[in-house]
Amino acid sequence: MAGGAPTWAVAALGDEPAPLIAAFARHHRAIGASEVHVFLDRPNPEVVRLIGDRDGIFITTCDQAHWDRVNQGRRPERHTGRQKFVSTSVYQSTTCDWVLHCDVDEFISDGAALSKALVKADRSKGLVIRNAERAYLPGSPGEMLFEGGFRHPIVLAPEDIQALYGRFGKFLSQGLTGHHTGKTIVPTGQKWEMGVHHPKALGTGPKPLLTSTNRRLLLHFDGLTPLHYAIKLLKKSFENYSGPKRKIGEAREAQYRFTRNHADRPREILRLVEGVQSLDARQAESLLALDRLHLDPFMPKDCDDLDLTRATFDALLRERDGEILAKAGLEM
Numbered sequence: 001m002a003g004g005a006p007t008w009a010v011a012a013l014g015d016e017p018a019p020l021i022a023a024f025a026r027h028h029r030a031i032g033a034s035e036v037h038v039f040l041d042r043p044n045p046e047v048v049r050l051i052g053d054r055d056g057i058f059i060t061t062c063d064q065a066h067w068d069r070v071n072q073g074r075r076p077e078r079h080t081g082r083q084k085f086v087s088t089s090v091y092q093s094t095t096c097d098w099v100l101h102c103d104v105d106e107f108i109s110d111g112a113a114l115s116k117a118l119v120k121a122d123r124s125k126g127l128v129i130r131n132a133e134r135a136y137l138p139g140s141p142g143e144m145l146f147e148g149g150f151r152h153p154i155v156l157a158p159e160d161i162q163a164l165y166g167r168f169g170k171f172l173s174q175g176l177t178g179h180h181t182g183k184t185i186v187p188t189g190q191k192w193e194m195g196v197h198h199p200k201a202l203g204t205g206p207k208p209l210l211t212s213t214n215r216r217l218l219l220h221f222d223g224l225t226p227l228h229y230a231i232k233l234l235k236k237s238f239e240n241y242s243g244p245k246r247k248i249g250e251a252r253e254a255q256y257r258f259t260r261n262h263a264d265r266p267r268e269i270l271r272l273v274e275g276v277q278s279l280d281a282r283q284a285e286s287l288l289a290l291d292r293l294h295l296d297p298f299m300p301k302d303c304d305d306l307d308l309t310r311a312t313f314d315a316l317l318r319e320r321d322g323e324i325l326a327k328a329g330l331e332m
Contacts, residue, residue, distance in 0.1 A: 006118040007034040008185060009096040011087040011194075013062070013079070014104040015041035017316035019306050020145070020224060022050035024104040025057045027300035031111025034096050038104075039086040041079070050306060062086070080196050087194035091186060100129070100185040101194050105221045109298060117213050118185070126184040126199050128212035132294065133176045133220045136278040145224045145308045146299055149284070152216060152292045153180040164286055168275035171258070173251035175292065177229075177276045178222040184210060219298055226273050227314045227330075231321050233259045233269065234328055266329045 010028045014021045021044070025036045036057045040047060043061050051057055060066065062082065067075045070089065076082045087101035098118055100108075108114055114129070121127045132150040141147065153174035161169040174180045184198045192199040192208055199208045223229025237259040248256075255272065262268040279287070287293035300308075318325060325331075 005115055006097040006121075007095075008098040008100060008114070008118060009033060009035035009037065009090060009094045010100050010102065010108075011037040011039070011090040012102060012104050013039045013041055013083045013086050014047075016104055016224075017313055017320070018044055018046035018050050019308055019313060019316075021047045021104050023145075023300045023303045023306055023308060024107065025051050025059075026054065026302040026306075027107055028111075029054060029056050030301035031108060032115055033111070035090075035094060037086075037090045039082075041082065060086075083196055084194055091188060091192070091194050094188060096188060097123075098127075098185045098187055099194065100183060101196070102183045102218065105224060106131070106183065107219045107221070107298070107300060109217050109219050110215075113215060114185075114213075114217055117217075121187075122211060123187040124190075125209040125211050126186050128182045128184050128198070128210050129218045130182045130213055130216045131180065131218040131220050132216040133178060133180075133222055135293070137295075138279060138281045138284055141226060141278070141310065143309055143311070144299075145310060145313055146221065147297075149279070149293050149295045150216075150219060150298075151175060151279075151287055152294070154287070154290065154292045164283060165275075168272070171251055171255050171272065171276050173249045175287075176222075177255070178220055178252075179249075182212065183218055223273075223277060225310045225314055225317075226270070226277060227317055229277060230269055230273050230330055231317060231324065233273070234263070234324055234330075237263070263328060266331070269328070269330065 040061045091099045134148045135151045186199045237256040
């Protein structure tokens, strides 16, 4: 930093269609990240082509040769374990003042606002960037990947959640399909390692202290299209790995349980996807009145030449995940 504005890096492990990963990298570099580190969970040469010759974006393919080099050939079995490994490697090697780990479906909306927050931030603490979640507005999901409004977490009595969301309320946590804990941008130079949401102390050191941003600067697109979300549910519902099961929230587990129980009834899965991702007019009006839905549009920066249409993204998903879609009988 040396008297100037704090510098920040972003690290992400991605296994998504190339246009999304390229948009993630281009956007964060364009809004002020000094470094964007993208780790590909499987080879994807198209990502390299779409990102092009842009300084400050670093792409690493996490194939077996990579794990041979960095971890004696051991590829962490769980996706979260691989996330922690690659983001910690960035944390330990970067010259930036701060490092943010997030997923490629999460976008910082305002780089200037984040930089301003970092100027004031206490470098002995992690800074939690609070999140909002994209929801489809009444009508249709639209033609582009990033259309919709952004709902904020809301704490309501069970009967009020039931009144607002009906049968789908039990599948939402504070009104969101995904997390409401945000992601932490972490000051470098501490005896910490990166976590999925928050940093961890190395060894027996004290638990890192955290503060949080005032604004919800992290936009979470939990499923870039309805098909994307349906595939996510199917994959996670039948995920199998050794060791103890990862703890997830009650609402998310309810989604997975429903998907497992209705795997032979694709219409029910599609109904769930629509029920948790889309707002009808009454729901949108209620959330707007409670100041829990914001309608400011979002489009990633430096992406005008990328094809970010739903049609192209879904075509890439069908090509990649055709087997699981055929097995589930999902046609979207």
